[in-house]
Amino acid sequence: RKEVEQDPGPFNVPEGATVAFNCTYSNSASQSFFWYRQDCRKEPKLLMSVYSSGNEDGRFTAQLNRASQYISLLIRDSKLSDSATYLCVVPGFQKLVFGTGTRLLVSP
Amino acid sequence: GAGVSQSPSNKVTEKGKDVELRCDPISGHTALYWYRQRLGQGLEFLIYFQGNSAPDKSGLPSDRFSAERTGESVSTLTIQRTQQEDSAVYLCASSLSLDRIAGPRVYGYTFGSGTRLTVV
Numbered sequence: 001r002k003e004v005e006q007d008p009g010p011f012n013v014p015e016g017a018t019v020a021f022n023c024t025y026s027n028s029a030s031q032s033f034f035w036y037r038q039d040c041r042k043e044p045k046l047l048m049s050v051y052s053s054g055n056e057d058g059r060f061t062a063q064l065n066r067a068s069q070y071i072s073l074l075i076r077d078s079k080l081s082d083s084a085t086y087l088c089v090v091p092g093f094q095k096l097v098f099g100t101g102t103r104l105l106v107s108p
Numbered sequence: 109g110a111g112v113s114q115s116p117s118n119k120v121t122e123k124g125k126d127v128e129l130r131c132d133p134i135s136g137h138t139a140l141y142w143y144r145q146r147l148g149q150g151l152e153f154l155i156y157f158q159g160n161s162a163p164d165k166s167g168l169p170s171d172r173f174s175a176e177r178t179g180e181s182v183s184t185l186t187i188q189r190t191q192q193e194d195s196a197v198y199l200c201a202s203s204l205s206l207d208r209i210a211g212p213r214v215y216g217y218t219f220g221s222g223t224r225l226t227v228v
Contacts (some may be wrong), residue, residue, distance in 0.1 A: 005152055034216045042152070043199055043219040087151075089216070095141060096217060100150035 001026040002019045004090045010103040013078050021101045023088030028069060034089040035062055035073050038101065044087055048073070077104045078106045110134075112220035114200050120226045121190055129185045129223045132204030138180050141203075141217065146196045154198075157183060190227045197222040 008025045013019045032051045036044040040090075048055055048070060054063040061074040071090075075082055083106045088099040113132040121127050133140050142154040153167040157177045168174070172190075177183040187194055201217035 024115060036216075043221050045219070046216045094158075095156050097153070098143075098151040106186060 002077040003027065003092060004088055006088050006099040008100060008102060010105050011015050012030075012105045012107065014107055015077045015078055015080060017106075018074065018076045019052050019078060019104065020072055021086055021088075021104075022070050022072050022098055023090075023102075024068075024070045025090040026069070027090065027092070028066075030091050032091060033062075033064060033071050034096070035060075035071075036087040036089055036098070038085045038087055040084075045099070047086070075104075078104075078105065080106050112200055112202050112218050114220035114223050116212075116223055117221065118226075119225045120228060123192060123227055124189055126188045127190055127225065128185065129187075129198050129200075129225070131185070131200030131202075131220060132181065132182045133183070133200070134218055137202035137204055137218075139203045140177060140183050141201045142175060142185050143199045144196045144199065145199060151199065156184070162227070184193075187225075189226075192227045195225055195227045197224050 004025045011019055028082050034049050035047045037047045038044040040063045048057055048062045050062045050064045059076045071088055083104055085101040085103045087101045112134055119127055138159055140157040142153055143151045145151050155162055155168055155175050156164040159178045159180050172188045175185045190206045199219050199222045201219045203217050
């Protein structure tokens with residue numbers, strides 16, 4: 001099993017839709033997790049941190065299910081500007097391990 | 109500085125030449141990481157520095173790749189005898205490290221805007 005796995009997508013959704021991505025991880029000892037956003041030809045930027053069961057920031061909700069070893073990101077009321085690749089990030093030994101990302105395309 | 113600074117932002121080089129990429133982390137960030145991202149691919153870990161020591165060099169793809177860091181500041185990634193497969197965006201990130209393990213886990217990374225390397 002890979003350290004972190006994501007569905008590459010793309011997820012095509014209309015503006016205003018709610019969309020959710022899942023990410024699974026293999027290291028049951030992992031404590032904190034992150035979602036990063038990467039726009040085309042740009043560097044990844046931290047979107048949210050997840051330390052306990054979940055975290056909410058405006059339209060974005062991240063949830064952690066330790067028993068099943070997955071993290072989810074929920075985006076409500078999608079905007080055109082949400083179009084990007086969303087990277088699931090899991091701590092490895094002395095470094096963070098990045099998933100390959102899920103691509104989201106929000107259309108008018 | 110205010111953010112992680114990388115230079116050059118773009119580099120085109122001929123196959124076989126050496127290149128040096130520079131990263132200036134956020135002031136006070138003791139941990140520094142280099143990643144590589146090929147077009148349409150995920151991030152590939154290269155090397156990690158805690159201060160000026162590199163406890164994890166496992167990701168360096170070959171002995172043509174080397175990196176060093178001066179104290180807790182600037183790092184350089186050197187690629188010798190570049191090959192076309194070295195073409196990628198090289199991303200540097202830094203993080204606070206309260207200790208060698210907790211830092212990136214708690215604070216995440218801040219990335220620089222990368223160096224786009226093209227080997228022709």
